[in-house]
Amino acid sequence: MNPYTNTANKISREYLDQYLHHQFLDVGVDQRAMGYPVTPFADEARADVASVFSKLLLINVGDPFDESGHWKTHTKFFERDVIKFFGELFQIADHWGYIASGSTEGNLQGMYVGRNYLRTLSAPATTTSGRPRPMFLFSKASHYSIKKNADILSLDEDMVELNVNDKDEMDLAQFEAIVNAIPLDRPIMVNLNIGTTMKGAVDDFDTIFTLIDKSGHKDNTYFHADMALYGLILRFFHPDQSKFQNLIDRIGSFTISGHKMLTVQMPCAIFMGKCHYVDKALCGTRVSYIGSMDRTISGSRNGMLPILLLAKVARGMDALKKDIQLCLDNCDYLCERMESIGIECHRSYNPGIIVYFSELADYISDKHQLACHDGMSHIVCMPHVNRSLIDEFIDDILAHRASGEEEKK
Numbered sequence: 001m002n003p004y005t006n007t008a009n010k011i012s013r014e015y016l017d018q019y020l021h022h023q024f025l026d027v028g029v030d031q032r033a034m035g036y037p038v039t040p041f042a043d044e045a046r047a048d049v050a051s052v053f054s055k056l057l058l059i060n061v062g063d064p065f066d067e068s069g070h071w072k073t074h075t076k077f078f079e080r081d082v083i084k085f086f087g088e089l090f091q092i093a094d095h096w097g098y099i100a101s102g103s104t105e106g107n108l109q110g111m112y113v114g115r116n117y118l119r120t121l122s123a124p125a126t127t128t129s130g131r132p133r134p135m136f137l138f139s140k141a142s143h144y145s146i147k148k149n150a151d152i153l154s155l156d157e158d159m160v161e162l163n164v165n166d167k168d169e170m171d172l173a174q175f176e177a178i179v180n181a182i183p184l185d186r187p188i189m190v191n192l193n194i195g196t197t198m199k200g201a202v203d204d205f206d207t208i209f210t211l212i213d214k215s216g217h218k219d220n221t222y223f224h225a226d227m228a229l230y231g232l233i234l235r236f237f238h239p240d241q242s243k244f245q246n247l248i249d250r251i252g253s254f255t256i257s258g259h260k261m262l263t264v265q266m267p268c269a270i271f272m273g274k275c276h277y278v279d280k281a282l283c284g285t286r287v288s289y290i291g292s293m294d295r296t297i298s299g300s301r302n303g304m305l306p307i308l309l310l311a312k313v314a315r316g317m318d319a320l321k322k323d324i325q326l327c328l329d330n331c332d333y334l335c336e337r338m339e340s341i342g343i344e345c346h347r348s349y350n351p352g353i354i355v356y357f358s359e360l361a362d363y364i365s366d367k368h369q370l371a372c373h374d375g376m377s378h379i380v381c382m383p384h385v386n387r388s389l390i391d392e393f394i395d396d397i398l399a400h401r402a403s404g405e406e407e408k409k
């Protein structure tokens with residue numbers, strides 16, 4: 001038990017220091033954390049960058065591309081550098097974006113841009129306010145932020161949560177039937193999953209584009225892609241890069257988490273949009289209080305994040321690609337080892353780093369911090385999930401089996 005439990009129920013600086021020291025330095029973080037798309041510890045290089053700035057309150061407020069503003073202790077220039085880096089990596093000439101608190105916010109910003117952009121189209125009014133109401137389509141395997149964001153943006157009355165197949169990919173027959181039934185003057189917004197949370201599924205975006213084009217909705221459909229986890233993997237390893245580029249060319253926005261594949265040690269996300277949509281959707285308000293344009297969901301943003309992200313991408317494309325290649329190789333190794341001991345496991349999308357299988361005994365799930373949902377478990381092969389952690393996981397299953405206890409839940 002943690003000896004620093006606050007039994008006195010009194011907050012004190014001493015209590016805080018003792019707890020922090022005990023919990024995170026003496027005990028240390030448990031590296032056996034294979035169930036979530038994050039790495040629980042920072043490497044020295046990343047920590048150093050953070051320590052230089054740990055004495056400053058760095059706040060980015062207002063549109064990062066608006067250089068004016070009253071508050072001077074900011075890193076909006078670094079924030080622009082990060083957006084420019086991703087603009088080049090994904091070949092988006094008219095990019096706009098910012099560093100969000102995470103992909104929930106990145107998805108919200110994308111859906112906000114999409115909803116407002118579609119409202120600018122000259123479709124017959126379908127609301128009492130006189131603005132066209134988009135139909136919002138997303139799949140049941142979408143991250144829970146998508147439905148919550150639809151609620152926040154009042155899209156929930158006009159949305160369809162589509163079925164998925166065994167792999168968690170959007171049901172295309174249902175998608176086709178629904179888009180064909182939507183009147184042509186009704187705008188559509190679609191969320192595309194590029195790596196679902198549980199199974200790492202990638203919606204068949206190519207066919208989805210074809211179905212939209214065939215339905216006659218090409219010019220009044222907005223696509224946002226949730227690429228929180230698999231955006232970088234596909235950028236480097238999609239087997240048909242021109243197909244992948246077509247995805248980027250057709251969507252209005254996407255989000256990529258910074259604390260997932262990029263292993264930044266604070267939750268964050270890169271929101272990427274295109275000026276073509278953003279400029280129409282968010283004309284922006286000049287806020288006199290901050291002296292800057294406001295186009296982001298959050299007000300004050302964490303100015304440390306662009307520094308941590310820049311430190312990561314400053315290592316160069318090759319280093320990034322190498323990190324991901326190692327995760328993919330380790331994922332192959334994990335599948336081989338699981339199959340070698342007779343455990344059926346699946347990857348919805350390959351190249352991908354999520355392997356899912358029937359839920360194992362509580363002891364195994366707990367020790368290796370596996371995420372469980374609907375009788376399934378998964379392992380996300382993040383950079384820290386190396387071969388010795390994988391071997392330990394397999395050994396634990398074998399030992400559990402040898403003890404005669406039930407292996408599956």
Ligand SMILES: Cc1ncc(COP(=O)(O)O)c(C=O)c1O
Pocket residue numbers: 037101102103104105143145195196197226228229257267268269
């Ligand atoms: C596919 C997907 N989208 C969005 C998110 C939300 O990210 P965050 O928790 O950073 O807001 C997650 C988180 O795991 C995710 O897996």
